[in-house]
Amino acid sequence: MDLEKITELIIELEIDDIADAVKEALEDGKDPFQVLNALSKGMDEVGRRYEIDEYYLAELVLAGETMKEAFKVLKPAMEAMDKSEKKTKVVICTVKGDNHDIGKNLIGTLLLSSGFEVFDLGMDVDSKTIVDKVKETGATIVGLSSLLTMTVKQITEVHEALEAAGLRDKVKLIVGGAPLNMELSKRLGADDFAPDAVSGIKNIKELAGI
Numbered sequence: 001m002d003l004e005k006i007t008e009l010i011i012e013l014e015i016d017d018i019a020d021a022v023k024e025a026l027e028d029g030k031d032p033f034q035v036l037n038a039l040s041k042g043m044d045e046v047g048r049r050y051e052i053d054e055y056y057l058a059e060l061v062l063a064g065e066t067m068k069e070a071f072k073v074l075k076p077a078m079e080a081m082d083k084s085e086k087k088t089k090v091v092i093c094t095v096k097g098d099n100h101d102i103g104k105n106l107i108g109t110l111l112l113s114s115g116f117e118v119f120d121l122g123m124d125v126d127s128k129t130i131v132d133k134v135k136e137t138g139a140t141i142v143g144l145s146s147l148l149t150m151t152v153k154q155i156t157e158v159h160e161a162l163e164a165a166g167l168r169d170k171v172k173l174i175v176g177g178a179p180l181n182m183e184l185s186k187r188l189g190a191d192d193f194a195p196d197a198v199s200g201i202k203n204i205k206e207l208a209g210i
């Protein structure tokens with residue numbers, strides 16, 4: 001199975017064929033990271049087509065669902081690669097009011113394969129749920145995704161809720177999403193920002209002291 005074919009299946013929104021294609025690529029001995037990269041490339045093209053009005057909301061929703069089918073097969077393969085013992089715990093989610101989860105899922109899958117223990121709370125998650133999860137798990141890193149300009153202020157909510165719970169100095173807060181940059185992220189109360197999944201994992205490793 002060609003990796004280009006996987007990219008193409010995402011672009012063409014082939015939800016019924018993507019899981020088998022990913023399975024085949026892995027069976028052929030393709031590295032799960034390469035498969036993830038091929039999926040991301042497809043999603044970038046879907047985003048581009050949306051921006052030039054070639055694709056509409058219906059196609060975007062379907063692209064998101066197609067990515068999820070791919071992740072179902074990819075995630076166990078990535079978990080199987082993980083050999084580490086003592087794991088850093090990371091809570092990830094998309095902030096309240098935001099239903100974009102493709103980027104967050106990518107980060108989550110990469111974190112798993114990099115040896116982190118990941119608690120994925122999903123999307124549209126309020127600060128209380130995040131604080132409760134940090135308390136319950138003892139996570140030392142929180143990763144937030146915000147794709148909407150309207151929801152970036154939720155980062156400050158989470159920062160303040162962690163502070164109110166006496167946890168802020170025990171937890172590193174890293175954020176990502178199209179409307180953000182390093183300066184804005186820090187102003188909103190985050191410790192760090194990353195523009196894409198690869199630098200995201202690199203930064204999270206640094207925050208974890210790995």
Ligand code: B12
Nearest residue numbers: 060064099100101102103143145148149176177196197200
């Ligand atoms: C797909 C998509 C959707 C899908 C989402 C499907 C899903 N399950 O996620 C659907 C159709 C549901 C959708 C809905 C809407 N969308 Co939309 N959507 C997009 C689109 C085209 C692509 C986003 C995406 O998945 N990219 C691919 C992933 C891999 O990239 P990513 O999310 O950026 O994540 C990467 C980095 O940002 C970073 N990252 C992300 N999170 C994190 C977290 C951490 C911790 C770290 C370290 C890094 C990191 O790493 C990721 C991997 O490289 C973008 C346009 C764009 N080019 O971004 C618009 C966009 C985000 N949407 C937009 C809008 C306006 C909406 C709607 C309001 C539309 C509407 N009128 O209803 C709704 C909002 C619904 C809601 N409440 O959330 C706007 C936001 C504008 C703004 N600045 O506020 C955008 C920018 C489009 C545009 N140009 O207008 N959308």
